[in-house]
Amino acid sequence: MLPIHLVHAYVKGDLLEVRWLGSRKQRAIQIAEELIACAEAHIGRSRGELENAWRAIEVTPQEKKLRDGLIALLEKEMALEEPEEVDCQSLREKLFTFAAEWRKSGKPFDREKVIAAFASANNLSPDFIDRHLYGDLRSAQIIRAPAGSSMNPGRIFIPGGAQALVDRYDLAQAQSVLLRATKVEADWETISAPSLRNLLRYLKFHRLLWECTWRGNSSSSSFTKPHLQITGPYSLFESTTRYGLALSLALPHLLASSPVRISAEILWGRGRNPCRFVIEAPHHLLLNSQPPPATINDEVQSLAERLAQLAPFLEITPAQTLFNIPGVGALVPDLTLRDPHYSLVVHIEILGFWNRDAVWKRAEAARAGLPEPIIFCASERLRVSECVMPTEWGASLYVYKQSISPQVILDRVKALWRRDVSAPLFNRVDSQRSE
Amino acid sequence: MSSVVVRFVGGTLEILNWPPGAPNPLPGRCHHDPRTRSLRSRACDYAALLLAFRELGISFVDEAKKYEEIELNLQSQHQSRSYQKEALSAWKKARGRGVIVLPTGAGKTHVAVFAISQTKRSTLVVAPTLELVRQWYDLLRASFNRPIGLMGGGDYDIQDITVSTYDSAYMHIEHLGNRFGLIVFDECHHLPSPSFMLIATQSIAPFRLGLTATPERSDGRHELLEDLIGPIVYRREISELAGDYLADYQTIRISIPLSKEERKEYEEARAIYLQFLAKHGIRPHQPDGWIQFIRLASRTVEGQKAMAAYRRQRELAFCAPAKLQVVQRLLEEHRKERTLIFTEDNATCYAISRALLIPAITHQSKVRERSEILADFARGVYNAIVTSKVLNEGVDVPEASVAIVVSGSGSVREHVQRLGRILRKREGKFALLYELVTARTMEASTSERRRAHEAYH
Structure with a gap:
């Protein structure tokens, strides 16, 4: 992210246009190379000196923001440390006390005489005093090579060199714009269930709220033409940039899910004028983003392993399915248990302890009828009763105490499947248990 | 039917299980939220909302309120001055919501200490700088002889009485907005900024006290103070207290x-700056005039020279x-x-x-x-x-x-x-x-x- 004042953007009509690097990329790499070379040449010297050297790199007025933006990105990679082991604060305290006593004594104040007297009394040189008096200010910090960094020129601070620094620039601009966002919307042609799940989990983690609708069909593995609107709880009352940081942090995840369009409502400039910021395919930020790694959290991983030990005849996989329940929104299971022999399926969603309302929503969804059976696991800290979701609804609510018991899960699986199939399966589950 | 539940969520109040057909408890302030299929209002409407429930005869479970009535024994023997007593009494008369305007040095903080001691609720004190936070911390610890919480400058310790910077309060109010029954806004003219005002709106505190010597803001946003804290309930100026209560x-x-050389340099730099303004028709004291200058100055070499000249003449004048x-x-x-x-x-x-x-x-x-x-x-x-x-x-x-x-x-x-x-x-x-x-x-x-x-x- 860049400081907002370094974003190269202007408002045209009601659109906020960001000046992307585009044809300036080569020039940006040249500037980045100079900045990096300059920084590397200043290893062991002060931040103030480096900042002066950076500002001395000649650029046209139009390139000044670009140079300063690249500096901001480069600074984040640099290792800085306090100068040599001189206790500057203690030096100041002693010197200023000495000078105050000098004044109180009625002697005329002459800086050179005061410094000389103090230096002599403390066995220091006047030059040392002047050098270290404010040697602990930000500008006096010393540039160091990061631990374990490559010592190849151009690669000490950033392994990918100037090219890598420039590659971050446009994303950093877009993220900084979203710091002033009040709402973000995204549209996809299709999105895979794991991608959407990862994205929603990320939004959940940042306490953002969303509404997800889709115009096309949903299948077990993907959704067609979904539309996601992301805001925060307080957004209902006013357009607030309160959630700007969370929205900004979510941008790389949004980009990585390959939407066709991301648009944001922005309050821009000093006057916080409302405008819209749009990234639309084929935008280079969309083309260059990496797909998110399929992640599975520790709690789910551990449950999957314990279930596999207990019931090796079941296929246990990270869930690939999302359910769109009208009026409730997306249900995002974590695991899918499948009996390949009888083609039976059940999903597990771990709700944890953070959202009691989520349980009520799922109970309503279950009452309305779920496309496939789901076991919802909620912590007892949510203070909900398992009675709110009778098994006849094709779903089960498991309220656990400390941790999720795989045995209880298997019992619930059994209860849910019993509604549909004949005994042999359950004998198998039972025989597994007796072993 | 499940009973109505009020919860504090992210600086708002979520109202669950609202009976179908029942009227909106706070029309215009409470809204249906399709994202969560609940009613939702700003946290600062907490007191009004509960009052509305009672008037509508709706029983409810209050899961929002997490602040306490606390036992407070005022340790210090500070004698109130007459205007401090008047200020406190005016604030109480306004049902514990309002701004007190007193000049610096008139003892605003002591009025706040009395307000905290008489309100007896968990209290958050918000101050603009770390230095002020430190002073409040020392004063409150000495006044109440109990642990005082601290947010800001690397500290995060929440107690029944906590002092925070505006920045930290803004960052954490989404999670702590239901934890305090009284909020004291020191130097409350800072509050109406677009960000900081959320500290007031995302908190359920029914009691609010603002302190300042100078409530007016050049952007006119001081008018928001009435909604965020309450009206100005008491005001005294420096001239009214000088001599008796102030030095x-x-x-x-x-x-x-300026020396001859400095004068020459000043005039030359100023001429470059003024010529640039005249050439582009910029009036820096008019709204947006300054922004216009910065924008233009960043686009051309001539503009950059004008900016450098502006800085130099300012430096010569100020230093x-x-x-x-x-x-x-x-x-x-x-x-x-x-x-x-x-x-x-x-x-x-x-x-x-x-x-x-x-x-x-x-x-x-x-x-x-x-x-x-x-x-x-x-x-x-x-x-x-x-x-x-x-x-x-x-x-x-x-x-x-x-x-x-x-x-x-x-x-x-x-x-x-x-x-x-x-x-x-x-x-x-x-x-x-x-x-x-x-x-x-x-x-x-x-x-x-x-x-x-x-x-x-």
């Missing part, structure tokens, strides 16, 4: 000449070398008193510190060093401190009786606050504020603008 004072403006000699002379003249020196920027602040060998406090100073400098200043180890803007507001330095404004902005509030730093009453104290203004430069008009307050007439 008598005098303000002296000293005109500083005229002759000012240093005058400061030196004033320090000698007042060597038996305590002097605060104010500058507009850090560079001048450190330049004075280096040249005159007096401690500097800026936003770069670490908290421990700031505290030690202020403590040594109070004890008389140091007779002078130089600061940029950090000590403008609220910092309690009763020993200071001389202020030297080396440079400053055109802000009336800043200038009044700086005067306020030396007005705390002490037996026989007469306060003096010197304002150093470089003659025949743009600083003269800046000085005129900031003196537009009755305290300077």
Whole structure:
């Protein structure tokens, strides 16, 4: 992210246009190379000196923001440390006390005489005093090579060199714009269930709220033409940039899910004028983003392993399915248990302890009828009763105490499947248990 | 049917299980939220919402309120002055919601301590700087003899009475907005900024107290204070309290000449700057005029020269070398008193510190060093401190009786606050504020603008 004042953007009509690097990329790499070379040449010297050297790199007025933006990105990679082991604060305290006593004594104040007297009394040189008096200010910090960094020129601070620094620039601009966002919307042609799940989990983690609708069909593995609107709880009352940081942090995840369009409502400039910021395919930020790694959290991983030990005849996989329940929104299971022999399926969603309302929503969804059976696991800290979701609804609510018991899960699986199939399966589950 | 539940979620109140067909409890303030299929209102509507439930005869479970009634024993024997009693009584009459306007040095914090002690609710005190947070922390600990929480400057410790910076309160109010029944906003003119105002709206605290010497803001947003805290319930100006409750004072403006060479350089730089403005029809004092200048200046080489010229003429006016000699002379003249020196920027602040060998406090100073400098200043180890803007507001330095404004902005509030730093009453104290203004430069008009307050007439 860049400081907002370094974003190269202007408002045209009601659109906020960001000046992307585009044809300036080569020039940006040249500037980045100079900045990096300059920084590397200043290893062991002060931040103030480096900042002066950076500002001395000649650029046209139009390139000044670009140079300063690249500096901001480069600074984040640099290792800085306090100068040599001189206790500057203690030096100041002693010197200023000495000078105050000098004044109180009625002697005329002459800086050179005061410094000389103090230096002599403390066995220091006047030059040392002047050098270290404010040697602990930000500008006096010393540039160091990061631990374990490559010592190849151009690669000490950033392994990918100037090219890598420039590659971050446009994303950093877009993220900084979203710091002033009040709402973000995204549209996809299709999105895979794991991608959407990862994205929603990320939004959940940042306490953002969303509404997800889709115009096309949903299948077990993907959704067609979904539309996601992301805001925060307080957004209902006013357009607030309160959630700007969370929205900004979510941008790389949004980009990585390959939407066709991301648009944001922005309050821009000093006057916080409302405008819209749009990234639309084929935008280079969309083309260059990496797909998110399929992640599975520790709690789910551990449950999957314990279930596999207990019931090796079941296929246990990270869930690939999302359910769109009208009026409730997306249900995002974590695991899918499948009996390949009888083609039976059940999903597990771990709700944890953070959202009691989520349980009520799922109970309503279950009452309305779920496309496939789901076991919802909620912590007892949510203070909900398992009675709110009778098994006849094709779903089960498991309220656990400390941790999720795989045995209880298997019992619930059994209860849910019993509604549909004949005994042999359950004998198998039972025989597994007796072993 | 499930009973109605009110929950605090992310700085809002979520109302679950609202009976179908029942009227909206707070029309216009409470809305249906399709994202969660619940009703939702701002957290600050908590008291009104509960009242509405009662009026509608709707029973509810309150899961939102997490603040406590607390037992408080006021330890200090501070005697209230008559105007402090009047202020407190006016605030209580306004049902514990309102702003008290008193000049610096009039003891606003003591009014707040009495308010906390009489309200007996978990309390959050919000102050703009770490220095003020530290002072509140010390005062509250001494007043109530109980653990006091702290948010800001690397601390995060929540107690029934907690002190926070505005920045930290803004960051955490989404999670802590239901934890306090009373919020005290010190220097509450900071609150109506688009970000900070969420501290008020995302909190359920039914009791709110704002303290300031100067509520008015140049952007007019002070009008929002009534919604965020409550109306101004009590107001006294410096002139009403000077002599009786505040130290008598005098303000002296000293005109500083530029040398011949400086004058030449100043005029040349100013001409470049003014020519650029004239060429592009920019009037910097008009709304957006300054922004227009910055925009244009960044686009061309000519603009960059104009910006450099603007900076140079400003530097010559604000940091005229002759000012240093005058400061030196004033320090000698007042060597038996305590002097605060104010500058507009850090560079001048450190330049004075280096040249005159007096401690500097800026936003770069670490908290421990700031505290030690202020403590040594109070004890008389140091007779002078130089600061940029950090000590403008609220910092309690009763020993200071001389202020030297080396440079400053055109802000009336800043200038009044700086005067306020030396007005705390002490037996026989007469306060003096010197304002150093470089003659025949743009600083003269800046000085005129900031003196537009009755305290300077």
